[in-house]
Amino acid sequence: MKTTVARDPVTVTIDTEGPFTIIGEKINPTGRKKLQAAIKEKNYDYVVSLAVAQVEAGAEILDVNVGVPGIDEVATIKDVIGVVADAVDVPLCIDSPSHEAVAAALSVCPGRPLVNSVNGEETSMQAILPLVKEYDVPVIGLTLDEDGIPEDGPARFAVARKIIERADSLGIPIENIIIDPLVLTVGADSNAARVTLDTIGLVTEEYGVNINLGASNVSFGLPDRHTLNQAFLGLGMGAGASCAITDAAKLAPTIKAADLLRGRDPHGMRYIKYYRAHSPKDDG
Amino acid sequence: MKTTVARDPVTVTIDTEGPFTIIGEKINPTGRKKLQAAIKEKNYDYVVSLAVAQVEAGAEILDVNVGVPGIDEVATIKDVIGVVADAVDVPLCIDSPSHEAVAAALSVCPGRPLVNSVNGEETSMQAILPLVKEYDVPVIGLTLDEDGIPEDGPARFAVARKIIERADSLGIPIENIIIDPLVLTVGADSNAARVTLDTIGLVTEEYGVNINLGASNVSFGLPDRHTLNQAFLGLGMGAGASCAITDAAKLAPTIKAADLLRGRDPHGMRYIKYYRAHSPKDDG
Numbered sequence: 001m002k003t004t005v006a007r008d009p010v011t012v013t014i015d016t017e018g019p020f021t022i023i024g025e026k027i028n029p030t031g032r033k034k035l036q037a038a039i040k041e042k043n044y045d046y047v048v049s050l051a052v053a054q055v056e057a058g059a060e061i062l063d064v065n066v067g068v069p070g071i072d073e074v075a076t077i078k079d080v081i082g083v084v085a086d087a088v089d090v091p092l093c094i095d096s097p098s099h100e101a102v103a104a105a106l107s108v109c110p111g112r113p114l115v116n117s118v119n120g121e122e123t124s125m126q127a128i129l130p131l132v133k134e135y136d137v138p139v140i141g142l143t144l145d146e147d148g149i150p151e152d153g154p155a156r157f158a159v160a161r162k163i164i165e166r167a168d169s170l171g172i173p174i175e176n177i178i179i180d181p182l183v184l185t186v187g188a189d190s191n192a193a194r195v196t197l198d199t200i201g202l203v204t205e206e207y208g209v210n211i212n213l214g215a216s217n218v219s220f221g222l223p224d225r226h227t228l229n230q231a232f233l234g235l236g237m238g239a240g241a242s243c244a245i246t247d248a249a250k251l252a253p254t255i256k257a258a259d260l261l262r263g264r265d266p267h268g269m270r271y272i273k274y275y276r277a278h279s280p281k282d283d284g
Numbered sequence: 285m286k287t288t289v290a291r292d293p294v295t296v297t298i299d300t301e302g303p304f305t306i307i308g309e310k311i312n313p314t315g316r317k318k319l320q321a322a323i324k325e326k327n328y329d330y331v332v333s334l335a336v337a338q339v340e341a342g343a344e345i346l347d348v349n350v351g352v353p354g355i356d357e358v359a360t361i362k363d364v365i366g367v368v369a370d371a372v373d374v375p376l377c378i379d380s381p382s383h384e385a386v387a388a389a390l391s392v393c394p395g396r397p398l399v400n401s402v403n404g405e406e407t408s409m410q411a412i413l414p415l416v417k418e419y420d421v422p423v424i425g426l427t428l429d430e431d432g433i434p435e436d437g438p439a440r441f442a443v444a445r446k447i448i449e450r451a452d453s454l455g456i457p458i459e460n461i462i463i464d465p466l467v468l469t470v471g472a473d474s475n476a477a478r479v480t481l482d483t484i485g486l487v488t489e490e491y492g493v494n495i496n497l498g499a500s501n502v503s504f505g506l507p508d509r510h511t512l513n514q515a516f517l518g519l520g521m522g523a524g525a526s527c528a529i530t531d532a533a534k535l536a537p538t539i540k541a542a543d544l545l546r547g548r549d550p551h552g553m554r555y556i557k558y559y560r561a562h563s564p565k566d567d568g
Contacts, residue, residue: 190544190547190552193544194545195547218545222552223556223563224559227538227541231514231517231538231541232541232545234519234542235518237518238518238523253508253511254514257512260474261502262519263475263477263479267474268506
């Protein structure tokens with residue numbers, strides 16, 4: 001299945017049968033004090049530097065989140081979308097749980113952005129899905145609802161089904177729904193990633209939709225996080241994930257490697273091209 | 285399915301439902317001039333140092349191959365099995381295509397070793413399988429035959445079927461057959477790993493047997509081999525592989541990470557224990 005986001009002249013196709021798509025994650029102030037301060041102070045040079053670095057590192061879409069407590073999110077997300085859109089050429093991903101912020105961002109965002117996110121709560125579906133319909137843009141559906149994040153794969157699948165069916169009832173085509181099965185850290189529950197992988201399998205088998213992986217939460221609180229994040233990407237891609245909101249600078253090499261190994265990089269051209277552009281030293 | 289190898293008092297269970305088993309690969313002179321010279325000169329101190337290092341790095345079984353052109357392999361493998369068995373406590377994997385060398389090694393090897401390997405050639409099956417039957421030991425079955433290594437998954441599956449059915453006709457229980465779907469480098473054919481992953485899926489679905497991954501060939505000739513090898517392990521484990529002949533020092537961290545992520549490491553005890561024993565620096 002193909003989900004497209006675009007920004008003239010670039011079209012990015014998130015494709016269950018194609019290479020994996022990297023959505024750069026760094027423009028998100030959650031847990032990042034320097035970025036929080038920069039957004040509060042409208043110091044957008046720092047935001048621009050993060051955006052440019054993610055795209056240079058291989059981000060094909062850029063996630064933009066301005067969720068800092070105490071700011072006017074509606075005004076700020078419009079500002080930041082404008083600044084980031086000026087700085088880089090890639091399509092953007094509008095990241096907010098707020099209906100007002102998403103609406104404001106959609107009104108100014110160039111091209112065909114991705115919306116991150118809707119979830120299975122009635123209030124979320126009622127607020128976000130009509131916007132997605134109105135602007136004809138794809139949206140990431142998180143598998144949580146009024147009861148929180150379900151503890152097993154079948155229950156998360158049920159939330160995915162609810163979102164997909166509600167979207168369908170509004171006339172939103174299924175290819176505009178990307179399911180994010182959520183992942184909690186295995187540091188708190190060693191079954192956490194297994195549940196996510198199970199959910200990917202169930203959703204993929206039933207609907208064949210694109211799946212997004214929030215890849216770096218999984219290792220929170222554990223040592224050697226990079227190895228865990230790399231391994232999770234391999235397992236997630238094998239299970240059927242087709243994109244991730246992740247730090248391109250850290251995980252693009254693993255993603256390019258896995259694409260080559262999955263037979264989704266004819267003659268290894270993308271792998272070699274990425275390597276040449278980013279890693280002049282050869283350990284081979 | 286459970287395949288056991290053992291050496292009093294240790295039993296190692298290769299288990300399709302359990303954590304991944306690491307078979308240390310370094311005692312193999314192919315392409316290693318220093319080891320070739322050491323084996324020729326009966327300088328077994330170097331062999332012992334490799335064996336000890338692999339076990340310290342996490343190898344649960346140790347592969348022993350003495351294939352150096354121009355030596356008496358039968359006499360040498362008996363020597364080396366004895367030396368290695370004195371040096372480390374883990375069960376061994378007897379690695380030779382020669383019926384005579386395998387027979388000699390089995391006659392002196394303590395415990396219940398693994399035999400590496402039989403393949404789908406008539407001469408191989410006729411020579412190796414009766415030994416495996418006689419000693420009641422498990423064997424790795426390579427998916428190649430008189431026509432070479434098949435180019436697609438279904439054809440490799442057919443070779444696996446031939447080996448499994450022949451073994452069955454001799455009264456060898458299916459759990460004593462571990463299939464190795466072989467992997468060639470994606471540097472020569474970018475579809476090479478995909479074929480291996482496809483074969484794992486086909487063999488797993490039909491027979492549910494344990495699958496061995498020869499994990500480091502896949503990246504031959506390419507830059508950043510370690511990232512490719514790590515990603516291949518993640519994809520292979522996700523597809524159903526349950527053991528690998530690999531360099532424990534390089535790939536044990538990825539394997540422990542993937543086991544935790546697959547929900548096969550309750551409370552992350554094995555991951556944390558491995559990390560504490562091998563990587564005192566925390567990047568988390």
